[in-house]
Amino acid sequence: MLSRGPALGVLEIGTIARGIVVADAALKRAPAILLSSRAVSGGKHLIMLEGGVAEIDEAMTAGRLAAGTTLLDSVELAMADDQVWSMLGAPITPADWTLDPTAEAVAIIETRTVCAAIAAADAACKVADVIVRDVRFAIDLAGKAFFTLTGTLGAIEAAALAATAATQLGAADRLVGLEVIAQPSPDLRGRLFR
Numbered sequence: 001m002l003s004r005g006p007a008l009g010v011l012e013i014g015t016i017a018r019g020i021v022v023a024d025a026a027l028k029r030a031p032a033i034l035l036s037s038r039a040v041s042g043g044k045h046l047i048m049l050e051g052g053v054a055e056i057d058e059a060m061t062a063g064r065l066a067a068g069t070t071l072l073d074s075v076e077l078a079m080a081d082d083q084v085w086s087m088l089g090a091p092i093t094p095a096d097w098t099l100d101p102t103a104e105a106v107a108i109i110e111t112r113t114v115c116a117a118i119a120a121a122d123a124a125c126k127v128a129d130v131i132v133r134d135v136r137f138a139i140d141l142a143g144k145a146f147f148t149l150t151g152t153l154g155a156i157e158a159a160a161l162a163a164t165a166a167t168q169l170g171a172a173d174r175l176v177g178l179e180v181i182a183q184p185s186p187d188l189r190g191r192l193f194r
Contacts, residue, residue, distance in 0.1 A: 007056035008080040008088075009049040011063045012115050014070040019045020022066045029062030030055040035088060042143025044072060046114055048088055053078045073115035073174065081125040083132045084118060087147065094133035094148075098190030103131070103150035105182045106192065107160050109175075110146040114138050116167045116174035117145035123166035124149060124159035134193055144176060148192060153182050 009032070013019035016039045023037040026047065032055050035048040049059050060076050077084070086092070097103045109124075111117040114137045121132055130151035137145045149159055160180055167175040184192075 005050050005085070006079050007051060007053045008075075008077045008084065008118075009056040009060040009063075010075050010115050010118055011047040011049075011060070011067065011071065012073040012113050013045040013047070013067050014043070014072050016043060016045045018067060018070045019047060022063045022070075023047045025066035026059040026063035030058035032056055032059040040114070040138035040143065041141055042138065044138060044143050046138065073113040075115040075119045075122075077118075077122055081122050083125045084122045087118065087121060087132060087135045090135040090137040090145075091139065092133075092135040093193075094190075096190045097131075097133065097150060098186075100150065100190075102152065103189075105151065105153040105156040105180060106133075106184050107149045107156045107163070108146065108177075108179045108181075108192070109149070109160075109163050110144060110177045111167055112144055112174045112176055114143075114145045117147055119166040119169070120163035120175075121147055121149075123162040127162040128155040128159040130155050130159045156180055 013022050032049040032051040035050055037047050040046050109120050130149040133148040135147045
């Protein structure tokens with residue numbers, strides 16, 4: 001696996017035009033690497049940056065300043081979990097986990113923003129041995145995001161608590177819903193979304 005980061009910064013802007021201005025301001029301020037700058041559902045603009053911790057901090061500061069009141073959300077992770085990096089290419093449809101014996105429970109986490117989903121996934125993956133499965137960011141979701149996790153019931157419960165706490169930091173509650181299913185039905189197992 002290619003080494004990333006170590007830091008990740010994501011800015012979620014309320015308008016597409018301002019989003020491009022924000023990306024420009026962030027990149028002019030520090031030598032961060034632009035992973036993505038794109039319009040998403042809900043008329044939002046999503047900017048993803050990677051680089052050293054200091055560089056991402058500087059770029060994010062400049063981006064937040066340039067965004068002003070159009071900033072919907074942001075997340076800055078000094079050491080993003082490895083599974084978070086693979087989420088950034090969302091949408092992700094997971095490999096079939098029908099026969100995975102460690103997937104005894106599943107959590108479905110739905111957030112108001114992409115930044116909240118990234119923060120929740122990072123927190124969940126850092127506290128418990130879970131696997132990120134389905135991931136969707138903003139496209140065809142009115143700007144919302146969701147992801148799923150599998151693992152033992154105890155790991156999923158710990159991950160769910162961490163994810164919930166991460167969505168409540170800073171801005172108002174960014175969690176839309178979080179559901180845990182112990183022993184998913186064989187018809188859903190490995191294929192939650194058809």
